[in-house]
Every structure is written in C-alpha cells, then in structure tokens.
Amino acid sequence: MLSRAEMADDEMDYNIVFPDAGTSEKHWQGTKEPVVILLGWAGCKDKHLSKYSSIYNEQGCVTIRYTAPLKTVFISESFGYKELSSTALKLLEVLYDYEVENSPVFFHVFSNGGFMLYRYVIELLAKDEQFRSLCVIGALVDSAPGSGNVRGALRALAATLGPKITPLLRYVLLALFAVTVFLLRIVLYPLTKYVHKNHYDAVQERPPDWPHFYLYSRADQVIRHRDVELFVAAVKQKGASADSFDFVSSPHVGHFRDFPEQYALKCRNFLAACMKDVEGAEAKKRRRVQDQ
Template sequence: MSFFMEPGFDYTITIPDPNGDYSKNKEDCDFKFPFDEKKKPVIILFGWAGCIDKHLQIYSQIYEAKGFMTIRFIVSTKSMFLSKQDIIPISEKMVRVIEDLNIVNQPIFIHCCSNGGSYIYQHFAEAMKSSKKQFRIRGMIFDSAPSRTSTTSLAAIRRMVNQSKYFNLVVALFFQALCFILWFSELIGNVIFRRNIIQFEPMKYLLEEENKFPQHFIYSKNDKVIPYQDVEFFINKRKSIGVEVSIKCYTDTEHVRHYPMKKYTYTQSIFNFISHCLDLESSMV
C-alpha cells in the first residue's frame, strides 16, 4: 500500500499480493468472479466530503479481499467548498495518476460515496476527456448519492462536524453562511474575470452525463442526509436515457453506513454487479 499527499487531495494505491489466496473471505463467503486473472478489475474510490483515509479504507478492503487493485482518492473540504477552482487541476492530476499506473487493459469500476464522491467523479470524468489514453470503465457504484445539494447541505455539514446536536446545528449554519458569502464573492469575481462558475451540484451535471456504462445504486429510505426520493429520481432519469441500472435499497440503514450495518448483502450486491458487468464485456468480445 502506498500513500501520497498532493495539494488539496491525497490518494492511496493498494496492489494485491500476486501470491495471495483471494478465493474466499468472511464477508462474501465463496463468491467467485469469472475473469482472467491477468485482467482483474481495478477499483477507484472517491470519498465523501470530510472523509479521512482510514474510513474510506473500510470500503476499499471489500475489493482488496478479492485481490483487486484499489485507488482511494480524498479531496479536502476546502477544495470542495471554499476553493472550488482547485477541483479542476486536482481532477487532472488524478487522471494522470491513473495514466501512470498503466492499467488501460484492465476493467475499471468507480465507487462514489455520497455527494462528495459524486462531485469528485463529475470533474474526474471531465478531465478524462483530455486524456490520450482510453479508460475501460465498465461500471459505477453510487453509495448514498446523488441528491440535490440544496436539500442536504445542512444535514451533511452537521454529519461532518459530528459533535453534539446543537453544536452541530450552530456550526452548520455558520459554515453554510460562510459558503454563501464565499460563493457570492466567487460569483462576482467570475463575472469580472469571465471565469467559469463551479458549483457543488453533482446531481445536476451527472443527470445528463454522456457515459452510459451500467450504474449500481446503494441507498436507504432512512437516510437523513440524502433523500431517497432524489436518488430514485436520478435512477429513473438515467434509465430513461438508456443506462442500465441496478439498485440495493435498504429501509433502516444510515447515510454512508449501509456497509457497516449490512455487510453481507452490501458486499453481495456489489459483487453481483461487477460480475454482471464483466459478463457484459465478455459477451461483446
């Protein structure tokens, strides 16, 4: 495992042991993938806003237990909300990281956590358009995402602070007011200098995304941060433009807590999705 820090983001690359036995682990029993060992999937994970690596690693270990290579990306909260112009060079650097790994012949799956991970993917996908290499992205997993940010910003900020109820509310209100002031200042600056306005609205941009690979959604009707109605609206919209969609909907799990609370079914839904996508690729060869 290799950990790297860059201005505004950090990333961790985990390469499986070529001699390791990944045929079985305690979370997925004896699930087996029908793929060539030399072409194992690579998983790119984008963390939620306020995420730290040791928490995102919990999710990458799902894939590492099967011998998959993983790359975990985490963008600083400052670059997501306060210095939003940073996300463009950050996403370009992320693409270069993938290019340098020379994994173009392996199928790639992307795992986004919450709106923060969806926002990173939004700009990563845009940066990929300028790459000289063709990425073999075969599927995408949304965990607790996406949603309209206007309906979830307060709840998300309160969850990031993770203190007492009233302290969270005060800090969330202050932070949202600060974001509004900075956004307004940025808007004026963008008008004066004629720069593009970057908004934290991943759902708005991903609704019409041109990539049409299959997408898997894991969400909950008990999520207090991301309304399930937003996720289902997004799902139906993607279906309407021809994207193949699968879902795993819970009724009692919390935001970005589906895996800790439902490890077996969460893992199975992901592995079934990846297996199906690999079958689709094999049928097209």
C-alpha cells in the same frame, strides 16, 4: 500478501493497494484484474474507506482510495470554482503513474462529496484524448446523488466539522454555508447554472455509457431518497444502464455498517457482472476482427 503505496503531498493524498498475483489469478483467471477507485464522502477518514476497499482487495483487485478536501467540496463547488476538475485530472493520471491504465476501471463513489469529484472524472473521460482509451466498466454509487437539499448539506457539514470546533465558530460557519448554498444553489440557480451546473444536473443531462448501481436508503437524513430515485429514472430515460437498491433503514453512508454481508455481496456481484460484460464485448470485437 498485499503491497501498498501511499502518496501525500500538496497536490494529492491517496492510497493505492496491489493484490498478490495468486489472488488476482484465482478471481480473474488470466484477464487483467480491475482497478477500483473509491471516492470518499466529505470528511471521510481513510481508515473508514479502507474497510470498503478490502471488499475489492479480497477479490484480487487493485484499489485506489481518495477523498476530496472539505474546502473543495463545501466551498469551491458552492461558489462555482471548479477546483475538483484539476483534482480529477491528477487522480486519473495516477493510473498512468502505476502503469495500470490498460486495466478495467471501476468506481465506488460515496455521497455528494465523492459524486462531485466523479462528475469531473466523467467529463474528462468524455473530452480528454489522453483518457479516452481507459476502459471504465461500471460505477457503484453509495448515498448519492442529491440536489438542492440545504438541510441535508448542513447536516453533512456539521458532521464533518466534528466536536473539536468551538460552538460559536460552528454556528458562524454553518450560517455562512447555509446562506451561500441557498442563494447560489437554489434562489439564483436558474441563472448560475449557465455558468456552473451542479453535479446532479450535469451527470443527469449527460450520463456516461457504463452501467451504474445506486445504493441508498429512505432513512437517509442527508440525501433524500427521492433525489436518487428521480435521478435513476431520468438517466434510464436517456438510455443509460442504471439499477438501484433501497436499504430502507440504514443512515447516510451507513449501509455497509448495518448490512455488511449484503452490502459486500452486492458490490462483488455488480463488479463481476461489469467484468463479464467487458469480456463479452472484447470477445465480440475479436470475432469481428477475425471475420474481416
């Protein structure tokens, strides 16, 4: 039996699910069950994100689902306004609100929309005293990150606008967005990056020290596969733990839909490996304390 809680107000709109004690004990056997934070892609509906969270709920994990609003992903970030930074702060505070801040924390991040928010989460975990004690064990990244791809960004925005919007308004919005992104994020980026680095460069320059697993596809029409491959190679050079898998034929954030069993297995195996690493590190720490 799962227990669910939803919070919807002017500040946050998220969904948190707690597993029953028996399922947690079966899978984690005395250790604290992980809290999996799923950060949805731009325009993602919660019913879609819930299909991914069920992978972890079945494993006895607590899950928190959140998708950043479209305006913060497509407008605030494009203009260099760091609205997602305060969103990241509120999201991490949810862990304290539900008293799960001492549990292992795992992220499942989707597309650039989720990765933009994840970038600020990483920064807070590194700089904010309150969050330094959180035990982040790993992150799985689906269809991200991408950089400087105006065509892909336009495809993503067009998909999120949906069919209800009038053709004229759609054309105006896409044209304005294309000009803005092209000017601020490509033409002027050598200058604007000193004021506001994009998510791709910010995380690549200072990757966190927990392991990452990047799931992508060379058939992705929104995020170029070479962007993901270059990113993984760059963070590895900096000593970060990063692995990747190319699904080859699946579309953007469509890997789970096209390969459900393989995708779910990769998620479960990576989470289990991250938990094992933490248990090993804690055992070593206990032995060091005993030896002193």
